[in-house]
Amino acid sequence: ACSSSAATNFKVFRGTFVHSTQEDALVILEDALLGVDSTGKISFVEKGPELEKVSAKFGFNPSAVTQLSPQEFFMPGLVDTHIHAAQYSFAGTALDLPLLDWLQTYTFPVESRYSDLEFAREVYTHVVKRTLRNGTTTACYFATIHTDASLLLGEIANDFGQRALVGKVCMDRNGLHEHYKEETQESLDETSRFISELIKRKYPLVKPVVTPRFAVSCTSELMLKLAEVARNNNLHIQSHISENKDEVKLVQELFPESESYTDVYRKHNLLTSKTIMAHGCYLSDEELKIFHQTGSSLAHCPNSNLSLCSGLLDVRKVLSHKVKLGLGTDVAGGYSPSMLDAVRRTRDTSKALKIQDPAYQTLTWEETFRLATLGGSQALSMDDQTGNFAVGKDFDALRVNVAAPDGPIDLVQNDGPKVLLEKFLNLGDDRNILEVYVAGRKVVPL
């Protein structure tokens, strides 16, 4: 038998668990037992009726098990693979211009305010709390060019217990808005300072990500040297690609020697197995092959693509090339900070493609569920640690009550677990998310 001290270190839940695997977009485990050890890892997933045997084997008291009610379930935490924390201040506004005008008119003037750490603290606290409450257990953030405010975003994510990649934005050219850019050497020096300072703080769940904004706002020299920084420190890289037709055209003009937008990044060594590129609406089959070969992934941001009239990403085509793909809110090009919205807009975009072509095979809702969880973890190369309820992974999870009082969902008799999940994905909101766990720690209620 195990010692009693081990017993106090276990958390055990009994009820319905839903998640995805590589083979199955939706796996439903009814009346399951899931144990979380003191380090926040899933130590077992067993059958509820075998409680006596399991409790003896793992050394916990059967009466200490937390029992879910029938309208509740656990699902893996949502993974936002692309979100601009700094742009949260104007989320829900300013969606009336195409990308390049939108950046110059609304985005760069707001981002330039983040030299003010009090403003940064206000917005970054809001965005971390809001995304956590909406079930985002992992967020891949763009901050701004300001190192100290970017470090503050890392500190706030750590304080509230969110798993996060945080990027100090790099841009050494930028058309019109000359006061929101850096000198090349300054951008490199500040990136090094950002990385070493963030690593020095030893936040267990917060890591730096090398962040050249996009090819339009970065010189060749900057991109080449940032790729070196990422390689030397084994870091993630994030940027934007092929979001809007005018942007694609401008990149072709800026880099006439390159065959494609993807070729620009490849030539600058930015396409690695830890690279995540947002959008990709206009990538050719050739370009998607390069993504597959390099192991780089895409962040699909459908709210942003619709809101800025950028384009419709054909997710089915991306998946057929075996390119890793996750979902992103892209706040504030996307107006919603909720990944449930990203799931719904992913569905809408897929259905819009079917309106254009009746033979088109839309994504199933189960596939959109996988993209928002396991798909995102894979896109961020974190699926060894997160993404589903495989034993040994960290317990990143949402406790959902589909029938939450004052919530937006009405259940009727005999609604089974599959219907509960489908209703939650399509109709639910933060009122249905009772608890959020990241690496076994309860981070919601805040």
Ligand code: GUN
């Ligand atoms: N491309 C370069 N920067 C940005 C940004 O901030 N938002 C979006 N949607 N696209 C970009």
Ligand code: ZN
């Ligand atoms: Zn973006």
